[in-house]
Amino acid sequence: MIHVRLNNNTRANRPLISNYDKLVHTLCSLDLVLRGSVRVTPSNFNNLTLPSYHLSLSTSHQKRKQMADIPIRIGIIGCADIARKVSRAIQLAPNATLSAVASRSIDKAANFAKANGFPPEAKIYDSYESLLDDPDIDAVYLPLPTSLHHKWAVLTAQKKKHLLMEKPLALNVAQFDEILKACEENGVQIMDGTMWVHNPRTYKMKEFLNDKERFGLLKSVNSCFTFFADPDFLKNDIRVKPDLDALGALGDAGWYGIRSVLWAADYELPKTVAALQGPVLNEAGVILACGASLYWEDGKVATFHCSFLSNLTMNLTAIGTCGTLHLTDFIIPYQEHEASYTTSSKPQFNELVTGWVPIPSEHTVTVNVPQEACMVREFASLVENIKKNGAQPDKKWPTISRKTQLVLDAVKASIEKGFEAVEIVS
Amino acid sequence: MIHVRLNNNTRANRPLISNYDKLVHTLCSLDLVLRGSVRVTPSNFNNLTLPSYHLSLSTSHQKRKQMADIPIRIGIIGCADIARKVSRAIQLAPNATLSAVASRSIDKAANFAKANGFPPEAKIYDSYESLLDDPDIDAVYLPLPTSLHHKWAVLTAQKKKHLLMEKPLALNVAQFDEILKACEENGVQIMDGTMWVHNPRTYKMKEFLNDKERFGLLKSVNSCFTFFADPDFLKNDIRVKPDLDALGALGDAGWYGIRSVLWAADYELPKTVAALQGPVLNEAGVILACGASLYWEDGKVATFHCSFLSNLTMNLTAIGTCGTLHLTDFIIPYQEHEASYTTSSKPQFNELVTGWVPIPSEHTVTVNVPQEACMVREFASLVENIKKNGAQPDKKWPTISRKTQLVLDAVKASIEKGFEAVEIVS
Numbered sequence: 001m002i003h004v005r006l007n008n009n010t011r012a013n014r015p016l017i018s019n020y021d022k023l024v025h026t027l028c029s030l031d032l033v034l035r036g037s038v039r040v041t042p043s044n045f046n047n048l049t050l051p052s053y054h055l056s057l058s059t060s061h062q063k064r065k066q067m068a069d070i071p072i073r074i075g076i077i078g079c080a081d082i083a084r085k086v087s088r089a090i091q092l093a094p095n096a097t098l099s100a101v102a103s104r105s106i107d108k109a110a111n112f113a114k115a116n117g118f119p120p121e122a123k124i125y126d127s128y129e130s131l132l133d134d135p136d137i138d139a140v141y142l143p144l145p146t147s148l149h150h151k152w153a154v155l156t157a158q159k160k161k162h163l164l165m166e167k168p169l170a171l172n173v174a175q176f177d178e179i180l181k182a183c184e185e186n187g188v189q190i191m192d193g194t195m196w197v198h199n200p201r202t203y204k205m206k207e208f209l210n211d212k213e214r215f216g217l218l219k220s221v222n223s224c225f226t227f228f229a230d231p232d233f234l235k236n237d238i239r240v241k242p243d244l245d246a247l248g249a250l251g252d253a254g255w256y257g258i259r260s261v262l263w264a265a266d267y268e269l270p271k272t273v274a275a276l277q278g279p280v281l282n283e284a285g286v287i288l289a290c291g292a293s294l295y296w297e298d299g300k301v302a303t304f305h306c307s308f309l310s311n312l313t314m315n316l317t318a319i320g321t322c323g324t325l326h327l328t329d330f331i332i333p334y335q336e337h338e339a340s341y342t343t344s345s346k347p348q349f350n351e352l353v354t355g356w357v358p359i360p361s362e363h364t365v366t367v368n369v370p371q372e373a374c375m376v377r378e379f380a381s382l383v384e385n386i387k388k389n390g391a392q393p394d395k396k397w398p399t400i401s402r403k404t405q406l407v408l409d410a411v412k413a414s415i416e417k418g419f420e421a422v423e424i425v426s
Numbered sequence: 427m428i429h430v431r432l433n434n435n436t437r438a439n440r441p442l443i444s445n446y447d448k449l450v451h452t453l454c455s456l457d458l459v460l461r462g463s464v465r466v467t468p469s470n471f472n473n474l475t476l477p478s479y480h481l482s483l484s485t486s487h488q489k490r491k492q493m494a495d496i497p498i499r500i501g502i503i504g505c506a507d508i509a510r511k512v513s514r515a516i517q518l519a520p521n522a523t524l525s526a527v528a529s530r531s532i533d534k535a536a537n538f539a540k541a542n543g544f545p546p547e548a549k550i551y552d553s554y555e556s557l558l559d560d561p562d563i564d565a566v567y568l569p570l571p572t573s574l575h576h577k578w579a580v581l582t583a584q585k586k587k588h589l590l591m592e593k594p595l596a597l598n599v600a601q602f603d604e605i606l607k608a609c610e611e612n613g614v615q616i617m618d619g620t621m622w623v624h625n626p627r628t629y630k631m632k633e634f635l636n637d638k639e640r641f642g643l644l645k646s647v648n649s650c651f652t653f654f655a656d657p658d659f660l661k662n663d664i665r666v667k668p669d670l671d672a673l674g675a676l677g678d679a680g681w682y683g684i685r686s687v688l689w690a691a692d693y694e695l696p697k698t699v700a701a702l703q704g705p706v707l708n709e710a711g712v713i714l715a716c717g718a719s720l721y722w723e724d725g726k727v728a729t730f731h732c733s734f735l736s737n738l739t740m741n742l743t744a745i746g747t748c749g750t751l752h753l754t755d756f757i758i759p760y761q762e763h764e765a766s767y768t769t770s771s772k773p774q775f776n777e778l779v780t781g782w783v784p785i786p787s788e789h790t791v792t793v794n795v796p797q798e799a800c801m802v803r804e805f806a807s808l809v810e811n812i813k814k815n816g817a818q819p820d821k822k823w824p825t826i827s828r829k830t831q832l833v834l835d836a837v838k839a840s841i842e843k844g845f846e847a848v849e850i851v852s
Contacts, residue, residue, distance in 0.1 A: 085778050219715075219736040222648055222729075226745055228772075274703055276729065277721035277847060289645075291727065293717070295703035301717065303648075303702065303729050310645040310745040312773045312782070315752070319652055319736040326741070328752060328768070332775065334785040342754070346654075347738045349758065352511050354796060356738070359760040370780060419847070421703060 072380035075100035080143035092373035102131035145244035157182035199371035216321030221302035226310035248287035257304030270294035275414035499525035506569035515798035528557035571670035583608035625797035642747030647728035652736035674713035683730030696720035701840035
């Protein structure tokens with residue numbers, strides 16, 4: 001047996017890529033975490049015991065990435081805040097590596113690379129085009145404002161780079177279809193940056209929803225994602241600017257609500273979507289809060305609510321004929337290393353209707369690889385399959401992205417039409 | 427010190443009025459529970475230590491009810507299932523007593539009284555009218571089907587009996603106004619049978635909602651109450667019959683959803699109400715599932731969903747500018763003796779947006795007196811105040827009832843108008 005001992009850092013001093021990350025990182029490269037033979041949690045990571053037969057494999061993550069399986073080389077276009085989290089995720093993913101970053105300011109790009117643990121050999125570009133022309137880059141992560149997605153996504157595809165792209169994917173589905181066409185014509189993978197669907201918890205929850213015995217048939221879904229934006233955000237953030245993230249709270253928070261409803265409905269599109277009363281728009285007409293109801297022909301219904309104006313909340317409830325799934329941190333789990341959800345199956349009231357039998361049960365899933373690293377791992381493995389095995393790009397993820405965007409468009413249209421129900425035509 | 431020792435009963439053998447009930451009952455009469463000096467839980471009730479200075483007060487509950495403070499004498503009209511729970515509540519309330527029960531079948535009434543622990547002196551009537559003519563009855567609990575409320579509630583008021591009435595109070599607000607008029611003309615109290623608002627948890631939650639520092643201003647509410655009715659219910663229950671509980675799931679489950687939304691909004695009426703797409707009606711046109719969105723002029727929004735067709739679920743979420751209140755058993759707590767809820771105040775994401783700081787906190791309230799007994803106690807104390815002190819009937823509870831009924835009417839009207847928004851005119 002060998003012991004891995006790392007110095008503990010206090011939260012305040014903890015670098016963005018912490019020892020905890022490094023350990024998860026190394027274990028990912030050893031495939032220990034992925035195979036479930038080792039659990040890493042903040043409480044055990046300072047003194048973790050590894051099986052001795054892995055001793056010979058204890059090479060550094062980066063070294064392994066460069067040796068055996070050549071990792072997918074990812075370049076980042078734009079130094080958005082979210083790119084910090086995804087940079088770390090790329091480092092943590094066993095099959096991807098940070099190869100380059102581009103910003104219109106070379107200093108900004110260099111500082112970003114330095115602050116976010118890019119390897120020394122990573123390239124720094126002062127233009128997006130130069131990064132796209134680099135033959136040593138396989139894929140691009142695109143965290144630009146939505147209004148720039150179409151231009152840069154199409155160009156990325158034309159340069160034969162695979163695309164991991166922040167949501168919302170486009171300003172509307174017509175734009176997205178052009179991006180998709182460019183990807184298909186150039187044989188590149190596209191996937192959106194919705195992280196929570198890659199969390200191991202999400203797969204466990206789906207098992208429950210698929211269980212006809214415990215959950216039955218889906219009848220309704222309610223989803224809510226709100227956060228309270230400060231005055232600076234409401235004045236200056238790209239998500240309130242009509243020329244940048246023009247879809248506002250609907251494109252940002254609402255994307256997750258729509259995705260969660262579709263996820264619960266096995267990505268079956270609703271028949272109609274009607275916006276709820278009371279959307280809030282800023283002076284420039286950008287949505288700051290809104291909601292919608294979705295209706296399927298088989299009688300399923302759903303509602304979602306999104307807002308920049310209310311306290312941080314992210315609830316998801318899916319109710320079937322005989323079961324209920326519920327969680328309150330569906331997009332970003334309260335804690336990174338574990339994630340919980342509640343299920344209830346065929347509860348009844350007791351004799352005098354003064355209590356429940358049984359009460360719902362809580363389930364906790366250990367999350368050895370952070371959900372965003374799971375996302376990068378999934379993306380990189382699809383790219384790997386295309387690159388090494390000549391496979392066709394996977395259609396599942398872009399199909400899901402497109403459906404999300406379709407519903408998003410319908411909500412926007414319904415708001416514009418005074419809350420009329422809008423039919424979804426795929 | 428004295429010890430109270432009671433035999434424990436297994437759940438299966440536990441009579442409807444259990445030893446646990448009897449103890450709570452006795453403690454209620456000693457005012458120990460009410461004053462918070464003793465906590466009774468199923469785990470301690472077999473071996474509870476009472477302060478010795480209460481020794482002299484250890485008379486039976488019934489005896490005390492007959493002696494010092496003459497309790498409010500309640501008669502029950504109709505032997506509905508819910509009347510079993512309320513019978514127990516009347517017994518548990520320190521200021522009320524079960525005086526009579528009436529059914530069109532004398533056997534049914536006699537059996538009901540026997541099965542539900544009525545005192546030997548309680549009267550059994552074979553007609554509602556006879557019970558209403560009994561001068562030894564102060565108040566009536568009315569659990570009849572909604573379509574019969576108007577007739578019997580008006581008559582009850584005319585007979586100068588105070589009214590505790592099951593929800594929904596009437597088929598529509600016009601009917602309710604006639605009931606209310608009869609109550610006002612005859613100086614009797616009216617209160618609806620919504621139990622959860624009387625739970626001590628509800629008051630604790632309200633403190634949080636009222637806290638501008640921790641919760642801020644209310645922005646949105648989502649409420650859901652569904653249960654899965656079996657085929658027999660869907661065929662035979664009074665709640666699916668157009669001539670009995672004609673408001674179906676809206677009147678039954680939806681009443682709670684509407685009440686919870688109004689409760690969170692400090693009973694401020696919304697400006698408009700719009701039913702959601704996809705209500706389900708049975709062949710006779712009775713609502714089996716529906717939902718609605720509510721909109722206030724200040725920008726607050728709410729949604730609720732109710733159904734007889736989905737797994738038992740009762741979620742309530744109220745989101746303010748800086749806090750969130752959440753619970754998943756708001757109508758009937760999972761367990762009778764304690765009730766929980768979750769609050770979160772100004773949570774933020776951590777540095778890399780991979781977790782929450784702080785995570786929401788759970789609060790548990792000990793419920794020494796079951797919520798339905800709290801309801802009866804509140805009703806009886808209002809009646810007592812009228813009877814003994816010549817006070818005017820309280821207006822708070824009927825005002826809340828009326829607002830609930832107003833919104834209920836609007837949801838129904840909106841469904842009938844194809845989900846058009848309906849203005850609330852009080």
